[in-house]
Amino acid sequence: MNAACGSAPAAVRRSGSNPEPFASSSDTPGGAGDRAAYETLHEPADLHRWLRGFVEVAVAPVTDADLLQAQRLREGIWQCMDAWADGTPLPRAHVEQVNRFALKPSLAPVLDAAGGRRWAEPASCDAVLSTLARDLIEVLTGPLGDRVRRCGGDHCPLLFVDASRPGRRRWCSMQRCGNRAKVRAFRDRQHGERP
Ligand SMILES: [Zn+2]
Secondary structure (H helix, E strand, C coil): CCHHHCCCCHHHHHHCCCCCCHHHCCCCCCCCHHHHHHCCCCCHHHHHHHHHHHHCCCECCCCHHHHHHHHHHHHHHHHHHHHHHHCCCCCHHHHHHHHHHHHCCCCCEEECCCCCEEECCCECHHHHHHHHHHHHHHHHHCCCHHHEEECCCCCCCCEEECCCCCCCCCCCCHHHHHHHHHHHHHHHHHHHHCC
C-alpha cells in the first residue's frame, strides 16, 4: 500500500499521471457555450468508450439517458472547478447537481487474486458518475483544494488538478499545451540569439 496515496480521490488514485476528473480532462472536452465546439461525447458509445478507459474494467451498456446524465455532471463539475479556480462563490445549482450524483452508490473496489485492486464489474455509468462527483468534493475540500488551476496555454480554457508532488504543473497536458509552449519558447530563444 502506497501511503503517499492517502485519501487521494479515486480518479487521482486510479489514473496516476492523468488525475483530472471527467470535466477538466483534455480527453473529454465539451459542454455549454464555447466548449460545445469541442464536444467529444456525442452518443452513448462515446461515453461507454471513455468509461471503459477510466475504470479499466467491463462497463454495463450505456443509454441515451446515461449520456445526458454524464453531460449534466460534467457541466456541474466544470462550473464548480471554474469558480473554485477563480476564487468566486460556487454556483449553487451546480453544487446541488454534483451533490445529487454523489448521493448514489459509487464504484466498489475489489481485491484481485494477486493482491491488487480494481473496480467491481461491470461498472455502471451511475456508479462512475457518483465516483466522479465524490472525487470533486474530495479534491475541493482536501489537500488538492489549492491545486485547481487553469491551463497556462494560450486561449486554453481547460482546468486541471495538479496532483504532482512539487505542485508546479502549468498545462492541461504536456502533449497539448505544454509542448506548444516549449516549441514557442525554443523559437523565441533562437530568434533572440540571432545577430
Ligand atoms: Zn491547455
